[in-house]
Amino acid sequence: MIRDITLGQYYQTDSIVHRLDPRVKIVATLVFICSLFVVEQAAGYVAAVLFLAAVIRASHVPFRFMMRGMRAILFLLLITFFFNLFLTPGEAVFSLWKLTVTEEGITLAVKMAVRLSLLIIGSSVMTLTTTPNNLTDGLEKLLRPLQRFRVPVHEVAMMMSIALRFIPILLEETDKIMKAQMARGASFDEGNLIQKAKSMVPLLVPLFISAFRRANDLAMAMEARCYRGGEGRTKMKPLHYEKRDYVTYLVLGVYLAACIVVGRVVPWGSIL
Amino acid sequence: MALILDHVTYEYGNGTELLVRALNDVSLVIPDGQFIGLIGHTGSGKSTLVQHLNGLLKPTSGNIYYNGEDIHDRDFSKKRLRSKVGLVFQYPEHQLFETDVFTDVCFGPKNLGLDKKEVQLRAFQALKQVGLPDDCFYQPPFDLSGGQKRRAAIAGVLAMKPEVLILDEPTAGLDPKGRDEILDLVASLRKENGMTVILVSHSMDDVAEYVDRIVVMNKGSVCYDDEPKQVFAHKEELEAIGLSVPQVTDIMHALKKAGWWSADTSVITIEEAKKEILRQLRKG
Known part of the structure; x- marks a missing residue:
C-alpha cells in the first residue's frame, strides 16, 4: 500500500x-x-x-x-x-x-x-x-564556513540525515498501523472531510508514540556511543x-x- | 463452513526493483474450529498469508473463499469479513490509541455500527475473557505492562466476536511468563468459544503443545501441512529451512543418536517425553 x-x-x-x-x-x-x-x-x-x-x-x-x-x-x-x-x-x-x-x-x-x-x-x-547520506555529508562540508557565524552546521546536517533515515521506517510503520486498525473495522477513505480527519486519530496516535519511542531509543544509543555533537568528530569516509x-x-x-x-x-x- | 485459499499467489514490487513473489500458489482449507500453527522463518510469507485471510491484501492470482463466498467479490463486505476473521498483528500494543483501555476495546465493535450498549457489553466481555484485572479497564493503555497491553489489544479484536482468530507472533518480545500466559489464554479462548485459531510463529515450542495442525511455510510456499507429530518427523528438513523441532523432540533425537535406547522420537511435549523416558528406564 x-x-x-x-x-x-x-x-x-x-x-x-x-x-x-x-x-x-x-x-x-x-x-x-x-x-x-x-x-x-x-x-x-x-x-x-x-x-x-x-x-x-x-x-x-x-x-x-x-x-x-x-x-x-x-x-x-x-x-x-x-x-x-x-x-x-x-x-x-x-x-x-x-x-x-x-x-x-x-x-x-x-x-x-x-x-x-x-x-x-x-x-x-x-x-x-x-544517497541521502552523501547529500547531507556534502551539505555539511559546503556549509562549514558558516560555523564561524555560530550556525550549528553539523547539528543541522545530523538532523537532516536522521529525518531522511526515518522516512522509510515511519512509512512502513504507518502501513502496519493502518492495517491493524483496518483489521478492527476502521476505514480511512469513507465519509466527508471531518470524518476522514477523525479517522486519522487511530493512525496518528500510535504513529506519534512510536516515533517518540524511536527518537528516545536513538538518542540513548547515540549517548551510549558518546556522541557529543560535531566538535572534533572525524568521518569514516571523509570527502575529498x-x-x-x-x-x-x-x-x-x-x-x-x-x-x-x-x-x-x-x-x-x-x-x- | 471454512476459509479456503485456492491457488493464491501474491507478488509485489514498486515497479523499480525486481518483482518479489511473497506467496507462491498456496492452497489451504481451514475448517471451523481447528487450531492451526502457521510456522516459517522471517520472510517466509506467513504474515503475508494471514493478511490475505481478512482481505487486507488482494492476491495477484487465485481466490479466497469465506463460507463459500469469494471475499473479493464486489458485493462482499470487507468490514463484515474483518469482524468475522479477527487478525491481531505482531506487537499489537503499538496500535492502542484511546485514552483508556475500555474505550480502545470499544473501537472495533463501534466500527461495526452496533449500538452503544452492545458495544460496551462486548468490550466488557472481551476484557473479562482476556483476564485483565478490573482496575486496568479505565487506565491509559500506555500505563499497562507489556503482557497486559497485549491482552488489551487482543481484547480489541475479540470484542468484534470473530469466528476465526488469527494471531501474528503473539509472543514476540514477551518474557517467558508473559509468553506462557498469552498461549494459555489463546488455548482457553479457543476451548470456550469454539473459535478457529491460527497462531503464526517461528517457534515450534510455542505451538507444539496446543495446535491440531501445523502448516510450515518456506519461501512463499507451503512445504508441510500435517499433524504436529508428522511434521516434526522431518527434523533435518525443518532445520535445513531455518526452523527447529521442539526442544524435547530434539533431546529424544539426541538420546537415540547417542545409542542410549531405541527412543520414540515422535515425542513433542514435555509430558510425553517424561512418560517415554520413564517407560524406557523401566524397560532397561
Whole structure:
C-alpha cells in the first residue's frame, strides 16, 4: 500500500555522475538552476537542455525516473502556465471571453514552463544519483564556513540525515498501523472531510508514540556511543576531491559562461 | 463452513526493483474450529498469508473463499469479513490509541455500527475473557505492562466476536511468563468459544503443545501441512529451512543418536517425553 511511495529516490547504479563528490553535485545543481534564470534567449535554453541531456546520459538513470518528479508538479506547472498566458499585459493576440492572450504572455508562459521543468529534472538528477547520506555529508562540508557565524552546521546536517533515515521506517510503520486498525473495522477513505480527519486519530496516535519511542531509543544509543555533537568528530569516509571533480567544476564554469553569452546575446530570431 | 485459499499467489514490487513473489500458489482449507500453527522463518510469507485471510491484501492470482463466498467479490463486505476473521498483528500494543483501555476495546465493535450498549457489553466481555484485572479497564493503555497491553489489544479484536482468530507472533518480545500466559489464554479462548485459531510463529515450542495442525511455510510456499507429530518427523528438513523441532523432540533425537535406547522420537511435549523416558528406564 503506502510502501510504494518512494522518497529520497536514490537510483542505484554505477556511473561517473554517481561517483562524483556530493559537493560538486550540489554546486552543479545550483549553477544549473542559476543558469536557467540567467538566460533570456531561446539559444540559452537549447544549451541548458543539451547540458542536462548529456548529464542524464552519463548518469545511466532511465529517463522515466526523471519524469516521476515531473508528475508531482504537473498541476503547479499547468497553473503557472495558464496564469502567465492570460494575465500578462501586452499586445493582444486573441481574446477568449474575458481572457486575453498576449504575445508577451505566450513568451513568458513558455519560458516559465521550460524553466520549471528543467529545474525539477535537473534537481532530480542530483537526488537520483546521490544517497541521502552523501547529500547531507556534502551539505555539511559546503556549509562549514558558516560555523564561524555560530550556525550549528553539523547539528543541522545530523538532523537532516536522521529525518531522511526515518522516512522509510515511519512509512512502513504507518502501513502496519493502518492495517491493524483496518483489521478492527476502521476505514480511512469513507465519509466527508471531518470524518476522514477523525479517522486519522487511530493512525496518528500510535504513529506519534512510536516515533517518540524511536527518537528516545536513538538518542540513548547515540549517548551510549558518546556522541557529543560535531566538535572534533572525524568521518569514516571523509570527502575529498578527485581529478574528475575538478574537471567537473571546470566544465560547469564553461557551461555557465556559455549560457550567459549565448542566452543573453544571441537573440530569439537568429536560431529560428 | 471454512476459509479456503485456492491457488493464491501474491507478488509485489514498486515497479523499480525486481518483482518479489511473497506467496507462491498456496492452497489451504481451514475448517471451523481447528487450531492451526502457521510456522516459517522471517520472510517466509506467513504474515503475508494471514493478511490475505481478512482481505487486507488482494492476491495477484487465485481466490479466497469465506463460507463459500469469494471475499473479493464486489458485493462482499470487507468490514463484515474483518469482524468475522479477527487478525491481531505482531506487537499489537503499538496500535492502542484511546485514552483508556475500555474505550480502545470499544473501537472495533463501534466500527461495526452496533449500538452503544452492545458495544460496551462486548468490550466488557472481551476484557473479562482476556483476564485483565478490573482496575486496568479505565487506565491509559500506555500505563499497562507489556503482557497486559497485549491482552488489551487482543481484547480489541475479540470484542468484534470473530469466528476465526488469527494471531501474528503473539509472543514476540514477551518474557517467558508473559509468553506462557498469552498461549494459555489463546488455548482457553479457543476451548470456550469454539473459535478457529491460527497462531503464526517461528517457534515450534510455542505451538507444539496446543495446535491440531501445523502448516510450515518456506519461501512463499507451503512445504508441510500435517499433524504436529508428522511434521516434526522431518527434523533435518525443518532445520535445513531455518526452523527447529521442539526442544524435547530434539533431546529424544539426541538420546537415540547417542545409542542410549531405541527412543520414540515422535515425542513433542514435555509430558510425553517424561512418560517415554520413564517407560524406557523401566524397560532397561
